[in-house]
Amino acid sequence: MQLKNVIDSPCGLRFMLDELELQSGFARRWLLDSPMMTSGEEIMASYDILRRFCDFIAQVEKIHIDTLLFKLQGLKDIRTTIRNLSQNAVLDDIELFEVKHLAILATDVAKILNQHGMDGVVEIPALDKVIAILDPDGMKIATFYIYDSYCAQLKDLRNQMRQHPDQQDDLLLQASDLEEGVRKDLSVQLHPWANAIEQAQIALAQIDVFLAKAMQMKQMGLSFPILSSDGTSQYVSMFNPQVKETLAAHGREFQPVDITFGMRPTLITGANMGGKTVVLKTLTMCQLLFQFGFGIPAASARIAVKDEVYFCIGDEQSVEKGLSSFAAEMKNIDAVIKASRENKKLLALIDEPARTTNPTEGTALVSALLKVLTGSGMSLVMTTHYDIEPGEARCLRVKGFENGEMDYQLVEVQDGEVPHEALNIAQSLGIDNEWISMARNLLEASPQS
Amino acid sequence: MLPFIDEIMRYDSLSIVGLEKNTGKTECLKYVLDRLPVRQKRMAVTSIGIDGETVDQVTRTQKPEIVLREGMFFGTSEMHYRQRRLVSELIDVSDENTSLGRVVTAKALTTGKILLSGPSSATSLKRWMTEMRRLHIDLVIIDGALSRMSSASPAVSQSMILATGAAYSANLSTLVSKTTHVVDLVNLELTDEYNIHRFLPIERGVWFIDGDGDLHSLEAMSSLSKDIRFEGMDDCKTLYVAGALVDGFLEKVRKNKSLKQVELVVRDFTKIFVSPQQFRLFLKSGGRIRVMQKSKLIAVTVNPTSPSGYVLDSDTLCNRLSEAIQLPVYDLLKNNEN
Known part of the structure; x- marks a missing residue:
């Protein structure tokens, strides 16, 4: 699975990518194409590199960082050219220019990084030989043409052109044969370097991405996670950067949440507007951020690696595709159940399953779902408004409405009994009094209460 | 040469x-x-x-x-x-x-x-x-x-x-x-520095400055809007059209008695799509058109x-x-x- 497959997940991952200050379009494409890491070692190695880049931007003077960022803006996607080169094609002037441009860029970037003790953090192949081939006069500027010094005869012809503009067409024709010969020769010389050039291009994209991630960590106050080896994940003061930003724009603060989950299924209950969905979205996002090597929006985080991450939420996109919301949801959850029978490490986050059907069948469906998934070894976090028997599940509850204010903290409770606060909350929203009091009367008259 | x-x-x-x-x-x-x-x-x-x-x-x-x-x-x-x-x-x-x-x-x-x-x-x-x-x-x-x-x-x-x-x-x-x-x-001549400073960031709509020098929007998307009404603009000295300036609008301005001798400001000449006739009539009636960039x-x-x-x-x-x-x-x- 690549980042581009999950970028539009309803968990809001796109916000993090949109906020990432990448310098080149190529780095963005490379990042979107990168696969989700599923090995803890690989993830931690990537964080080690990111840590180096965080130190780099914290310690190095801004002017050097700006120079580096400016250089990286010049990174272009020349994969077609590299492919042509590796397939023994004769490169044209524009392609030769692209190769030279990239080689000089890679050398410049490596130089800046090396000057600040970053040599080898991201391996950039040395391309001095490539530059030498394309810079016969040793000018060290990233421009290119078939230089006079490649061929004495060519030089003569060009001088003649300047002296006899009337014979230009003839001379150009003769020169073009010679130029083609030079291009052939250059392409042959460059061919063995195709792989190194490709590596350099990827290395530059990686550097762009690491720098952007490091800047994002600083800007959003993200943290480095610890790898959890026991299958449980623990977040302290987790926050959702997008919601936090929206709230800040309205002069309000995001209340961070602590949560631990993992081996046993976790059931979250709580009042409406208690932030349950935001918790699930953020957990999903954090898991993906972790496995794509981004900073984590929490004061601290210990995260277990998963093979697959499922996030099931009443998904409006499916509704747009013509599925009813119930059908869309059932199919999504069905996929989780099927996956749970394979031998994989899974994380599933399911938001209010069966919410759109009647409470009697809904409660039955959710209770059964919990039973089916319990013992499958997956990490499950599920929210619900239905009163269900928790069984082995751990129950968390949003603290809820206290003294006219919502407390978004999660507290562990012994059973899954759901709070009955909907009417109070509706009342606090200033909803029509006739409606709410009538509902209250009906509740009091009903045999259940 | x-x-x-x-x-x-x-x-x-x-x-x-x-x-x-x-x-x-x-x-x-x-x-x-x-x-x-x-x-x-x-x-x-x-x-x-x-x-x-x-x-x-x-x-x-x-x-x-x-x-x-x-x-x-x-x-x-x-x-x-x-x-x-x-x-x-x-x-x-x-x-x-x-x-x-x-x-x-x-x-x-x-x-x-x-x-x-x-x-x-x-x-x-x-x-x-x-x-x-x-x-x-x-x-x-x-x-x-x-x-x-x-x-x-x-x-x-x-x-x-x-x-x-x-x-x-x-x-x-x-x-x-x-x-x-x-x-x-x-x-077309440039409008004054103050107008340029005020109007340049505004990229859409029709705006006017009243006698007190306050800027108001005419609540119209552009000069093409059919339902533009010039109301409460007796002391209007300057009108600013952020987008295209078209015949119909120019004619409305010219025929409105309270807008005699108004200065009409557009971004630059490429935004003006008026016929020579309407343009001349407008100038003759005492109106002026000014630009912000020239x-x-x-x-x-x-x-x-x-x-x-x-x-x-x-x-x-x-x-x-x-x-x-x-x-x-x-x-x-x-x-x-x-």
Whole structure:
């Protein structure tokens, strides 16, 4: 699975990518194409590199960082050219220019990084030989043409052109044969370097991405996670950067949440507007951020690696595709159940399953779902408004409405009994009094209460 | 050599715009490129085409090749770069794709021919020009496309040359009056600094300043809105139209008694789409139109021959037009022969 497959997940991952200050379009494409890491070692190695880049931007003077960022803006996607080169094609002037441009860029970037003790953090192949081939006069500027010094005869012809503009067409024709010969020769010389050039291009994209991630960590106050080896994940003061930003724009603060989950299924209950969905979205996002090597929006985080991450939420996109919301949801959850029978490490986050059907069948469906998934070894976090028997599940509850204010903290409770606060909350929203009091009367008259 | 060459050197950018196909825009570009002192200044030339097509969409004729002199910089498409007939050094390849490939910037190392097809929109043209400034180019010349006045927008280029001729109208009087109208628009005076400062960031809608100097929106999307009402504007001195200015709106302003002698401000002349009649009536009734950005009209050139073969008398045309617009008018072909 690549980042581009999950970028539009309803968990809001796109916000993090949109906020990432990448310098080149190529780095963005490379990042979107990168696969989700599923090995803890690989993830931690990537964080080690990111840590180096965080130190780099914290310690190095801004002017050097700006120079580096400016250089990286010049990174272009020349994969077609590299492919042509590796397939023994004769490169044209524009392609030769692209190769030279990239080689000089890679050398410049490596130089800046090396000057600040970053040599080898991201391996950039040395391309001095490539530059030498394309810079016969040793000018060290990233421009290119078939230089006079490649061929004495060519030089003569060009001088003649300047002296006899009337014979230009003839001379150009003769020169073009010679130029083609030079291009052939250059392409042959460059061919063995195709792989190194490709590596350099990827290395530059990686550097762009690491720098952007490091800047994002600083800007959003993200943290480095610890790898959890026991299958449980623990977040302290987790926050959702997008919601936090929206709230800040309205002069309000995001209340961070602590949560631990993992081996046993976790059931979250709580009042409406208690932030349950935001918790699930953020957990999903954090898991993906972790496995794509981004900073984590929490004061601290210990995260277990998963093979697959499922996030099931009443998904409006499916509704747009013509599925009813119930059908869309059932199919999504069905996929989780099927996956749970394979031998994989899974994380599933399911938001209010069966919410759109009647409470009697809904409660039955959710209770059964919990039973089916319990013992499958997956990490499950599920929210619900239905009163269900928790069984082995751990129950968390949003603290809820206290003294006219919502407390978004999660507290562990012994059973899954759901709070009955909907009417109070509706009342606090200033909803029509006739409606709410009538509902209250009906509740009091009903045999259940 | 005609005197306007010296004047061109005073600006950092020049666009050459033809009022119609075959009005001699390319002749004018060639004339300018042949005579500019390439050793004194770093110059770059490009073209803004309708997505850079090789064949002109209107006349189906091949786009002309331009002769560049050694030392000139140029921007063209990848495809036309590959077809170049000169030796040149590649400086940059842009990320932006046109139908003929990316825009390539290079420097001519010998004199020779090139097909010009540059950035495909005013925005990307601006970006290209910024890049030229980074390369310390002193003067950028833009071959403006037919019906693409935006390339002559003062937001893009500081100065312009207008090419007109029998192809625009074969009737001498009509040609003179139609050309004069365009020249009048180009030469509209700037509004005062304070207005520019206030209006420049506003990119849409219709606005007015009341007697107390307060700015109000007319709650209209543009001057095209049918339901624009001028109410409570008795003390209005200044009206600002952020987008296009059209006939209907101008007429409404003129017929509104409380808006006599109002100053109507538009961004620049490329935003004005009013007929010569409405324009004149508006000025006669005491109204004024001012712009926030203005480019210097350096010269008007004429081609007295229409594509259908009809030929106007060159001297009469030059004199009549020059008298009407109070600017020198040149027939470059004729001048070339002498």
